[in-house]
Amino acid sequence: MTVQNDSFDAQDALLTPSEVAKLFRVNPKTVTRWARAGKLSAIRTLGGHRRFRASEINRCLEEMSGEEPA
Numbered sequence: 662m663t664v665q666n667d668s669f670d671a672q673d674a675l676l677t678p679s680e681v682a683k684l685f686r687v688n689p690k691t692v693t694r695w696a697r698a699g700k701l702s703a704i705r706t707l708g709g710h711r712r713f714r715a716s717e718i719n720r721c722l723e724e725m726s727g728e729e730p731a
Contacts, residue, residue, distance in 0.1 A: 673714060673715065673716060674714075674715040675704065675712035675713065675714065675715070676712065676713045676714075676715055676718060677710075677711075677712065677713075678692040678693055678696075678711055678713070681701075681713050681718055684718060684722060685722070692713075693711065696711055696713075701713060701717070701718075701721070702714075702717060
């Protein structure tokens with residue numbers, strides 16, 4: 662018996678730096694720098710590539726959109 666939980670799968674989808682960059686409207690290299698600096702937590706694939714949890718990226722986007730400009 663397999664349990665299907667589409668909301669869990671969507672929230673834990675892994676995004677590439679390019680996909681994250683499109684969401685933040687920045688260069689993919691910027692996303693890599695943020696990961697190195699610890700601003701975003703990245704998962705490393707077996708090949709050494711960075712992947713980012715969609716749930717964390719969505720949370721960051723929500724936090725940024727909720728901030729008032731100074």
